[in-house]
Amino acid sequence: MPFALYDYLSASGINEVLVWARELQTPERAKLNAKLDMLATHGPNLRPHTLTGTDASGIQKLRVHGSVQLRPLLCEGPANVNIEFTLLAGAKEVGSKLKPPKILEVAESRKAEVTADPKVRRVAHVRP
Amino acid sequence: MSDLKTILATEFRDKEYAHAYMHTHLLERLAAQIYQTRTARKMSQTELAEASGIPQAKLSKLECAEVQSFTLATLLKLARALDVALNVSFEPFSKLARSVETATPKSLAVLSRAEDLHGAASLNQLLGAVEARVTATTLSSSAEVTTVNQLPTGADV
Numbered sequence: 001m002p003f004a005l006y007d008y009l010s011a012s013g014i015n016e017v018l019v020w021a022r023e024l025q026t027p028e029r030a031k032l033n034a035k036l037d038m039l040a041t042h043g044p045n046l047r048p049h050t051l052t053g054t055d056a057s058g059i060q061k062l063r064v065h066g067s068v069q070l071r072p073l074l075c076e077g078p079a080n081v082n083i084e085f086t087l088l089a090g091a092k093e094v095g096s097k098l099k100p101p102k103i104l105e106v107a108e109s110r111k112a113e114v115t116a117d118p119k120v121r122r123v124a125h126v127r128p
Numbered sequence: 129m130s131d132l133k134t135i136l137a138t139e140f141r142d143k144e145y146a147h148a149y150m151h152t153h154l155l156e157r158l159a160a161q162i163y164q165t166r167t168a169r170k171m172s173q174t175e176l177a178e179a180s181g182i183p184q185a186k187l188s189k190l191e192c193a194e195v196q197s198f199t200l201a202t203l204l205k206l207a208r209a210l211d212v213a214l215n216v217s218f219e220p221f222s223k224l225a226r227s228v229e230t231a232t233p234k235s236l237a238v239l240s241r242a243e244d245l246h247g248a249a250s251l252n253q254l255l256g257a258v259e260a261r262v263t264a265t266t267l268s269s270s271a272e273v274t275t276v277n278q279l280p281t282g283a284d285v
Contacts, residue, residue: 030148
């Protein structure tokens with residue numbers, strides 16, 4: 001696929017995004033995969049606002065609509081900004097607020113970890 | 129089959145999964161097609177909103193795929209404003225799954241009726257001209273053959 005997707009890995013080697021995604025119900029998991037497939041295949045080329053900014057610098061959210069409003073948090077790069085995305089954390093949006101409440105800070109922290117050591121702190125995206 | 133097609137072929141054995149996946153894909157594709165066709169016309173979102181009678185805020189949500197569904201009435205308004213034909217049809221999953229990978233900005237932007245019909249007319253003229261040339265060449269060749277056949281034996285050709 002033209003754009004590479006990666007998942008954040010914790011210091012102990014756990015794929016936190018995969019753990020989050022595997023807990024989703026079937027329709028939510030399907031919708032998430034449909035969005036991620038479009039992102040990996042086309043990036044932002046088919047339409048603008050494929051990704052939406054957040055209050056945290058460099059952290060974007062993918063808006064997955066459904067009975068549950070999924071908002072996986074990700075960043076461009078960080079190794080190669082124009083050709084890859086790294087999924088940092090799973091979240092949901094309820095009443096315009098992200099849940100869990102401190103998830104943006106978590107995503108920022110994880111982005112810093114990946115940036116410092118991209119070979120160790122991320123892995124090619126694993127489809128849930 | 130590409131990796132993605134192989135993956136989807138397996139995942140789509142689950143009916144609930146397949147319908148949820150294609151629902152999201154359909155909304156994404158429609159959103160991208162509205163955006164690509166509008167920008168190909170050099171229309172602003174406000175201009176399309178005025179031409180279609182759809183509030184700009186709603187149009188923005190449609191283009192960002194921030195909706196759960198499109199009504200046929202909304203699609204018909206957009207088709208009229210963009211001057212394109214609307215085709216709503218049921219399809220096998222495999223066909224739509226292919227479109228996940230094959231969509232491009234160019235393929236999504238639809239020609240307006242005027243451009244489309246002008247192109248068709250030009251194509252017809254071109255085909256007509258080619259056909260006329262082929263016919264003329266064939267007749268000319270036949271005439272040459274006839275001429276050669278009518279030459280006296282031993283004549284230089």
